[in-house]
Amino acid sequence: MHENFIALDVEKRDRIINEAMREFSVRGYKNASTNEIVRKAGISKGALFHYFASKKELFEFLYHYGVGFMMDAIEPGICDMPSDVFERWIEFSRLKLKVAAQHPDLADFMQKAFQDDAPEARTLLKDEFSRFADNFSQKIYRGIDFSKFRQGVDVQKALQIIWWVLEGYALSKQKQMVDLARLRGEEGFDALILEMESYLDMLRVSFYKEECQA
Amino acid sequence: MHENFIALDVEKRDRIINEAMREFSVRGYKNASTNEIVRKAGISKGALFHYFASKKELFEFLYHYGVGFMMDAIEPGICDMPSDVFERWIEFSRLKLKVAAQHPDLADFMQKAFQDDAPEARTLLKDEFSRFADNFSQKIYRGIDFSKFRQGVDVQKALQIIWWVLEGYALSKQKQMVDLARLRGEEGFDALILEMESYLDMLRVSFYKEECQA
DNA sequence: AACCTATTGACCACACTGGTCGGTCGTGCT
DNA sequence: AGCACGACCGACCAGTGTGGTCAATAGGTT
DSSP: OOOHTTOOOOHHHHHHHHHHHHHHHHHHHHHHHHHHHHHHHTTHHHHHHOOOOSHHHHHHHHHHHHHHHHHHHHHHHHHHOSSSHHHHHHHHHHHHHHHHHOHHHHHHHHHHHOOOOOGSSSSSSHHHHHHHHHHHHHHHHHTOGGGGGGOOOHHHHHHHHHHHHHHHHHHHHHHHHHHHHHHHOOOOHHHHHHHHHHHHHHHHHHHGGGGGGG | OOHHHHHHHHHHHHHHHHHHHHHHHHHHHOOOOHHHHHHEEEEOOOHHHHSSHHHHHHHHHHHHHHHHHHHHHHGGGGGSOOOHHHHHHHHHHHEEEEEHHOOOOHHHHHHHHHHHOOOOGSSHHHOOOHHHHHHHHHHHTTTTGGGGBBBOHHHHHHHHHHHHHHHHHHHHHHHHHHHHHHHHTTHHHHHHHHHHHHHHHHHHHHHGGGGOOO
């Protein structure tokens, strides 16, 4: 269907993808305006509908593209994850935050698209994402070394707390992340990850047996 | 300005307030439709513009009303808060969650209204909310008993963690809260608060000196 | 020249907007 | 009864923005 589009110059194609994703994520499927997309992407209305038969098809392409992108970005990094929850989840968060910092439009789009309630946006593609998410949640929860936890600690609750702290940190630094990634690249980003680890270290002391806190 | 509206039958007035808040919160200021509001509230178009001179004025009324409501709901409960962070913040969360469970439209509206980027929605009223928020953050942070924390614990980070856990819990149970509040009232709600406390207890053990964990 | 394809942007019918206004109706006063 | 009043109604308005179309064009290749 989208041979025309795929054959496009990479720069132009990426510009269209980015602007379209941004528009969809900011205004939702229904209120997203194709006029606005073509204006921001610097192409003509006709061109957009030359590449994609309809708004819906554009959305579906973006969704498919987004899932694929996320897969490629995260999958290789989580093949063999350590059995230590902290190490594992920090690594996972690092990967996730890196994508979110380097491709904020794409990350926003995927998040919002998943919870968009316009019927046109609620297509079979959700299944695609679900499979992808299930795959991940397996890799995230399967094979954690529970023996490191102190006796008397409710492990399920401990995991939940660790997760909330990771999410909380990520959320609180979201905007900073994007700016930092743009201005300073790796190093500024790594400093934030380090700070995130310092929060988790406090939990490690709390939840792990003393001999497991190395 | 809104004497007509205020003089209205309470039931009708609340219906309009609720539906209007819901519409604004789900679609944002700009995309909210007065047609939809009157339809859902079961009044005529003429009536709405009889009560409020314009869409903007309706929004401002709702905002003002919302701030007042929150004040009345939370203020009395946080006058004399305990110096123990856990007790204090649990109580605060309880109050906040209760409002959110019993008046979800209002809670959503206040949250979304504050971050709406339509210029009409970014009025001086933000100041009103800011003052209200400052007032709260004082009551929340001022006079906490830091002496209970173990030596070597970074208190600022500990507070942050506690906060993230409270937020995380609230977010994860959001939908459940609304249903539970509607179906079972107090008791179901209290069970959730109890569960929330159990998470915090784990942190109390971690962060507090042993003699302060009673 | 002739042909081809990618691209343009003026244009379409239409959906829907916030707001208006002539009119209806119930109520209370004279 | 006649009258005035004000709450309320909903058809209607001009305006805006929509997704999508299509004749015209630009630019390259033969």
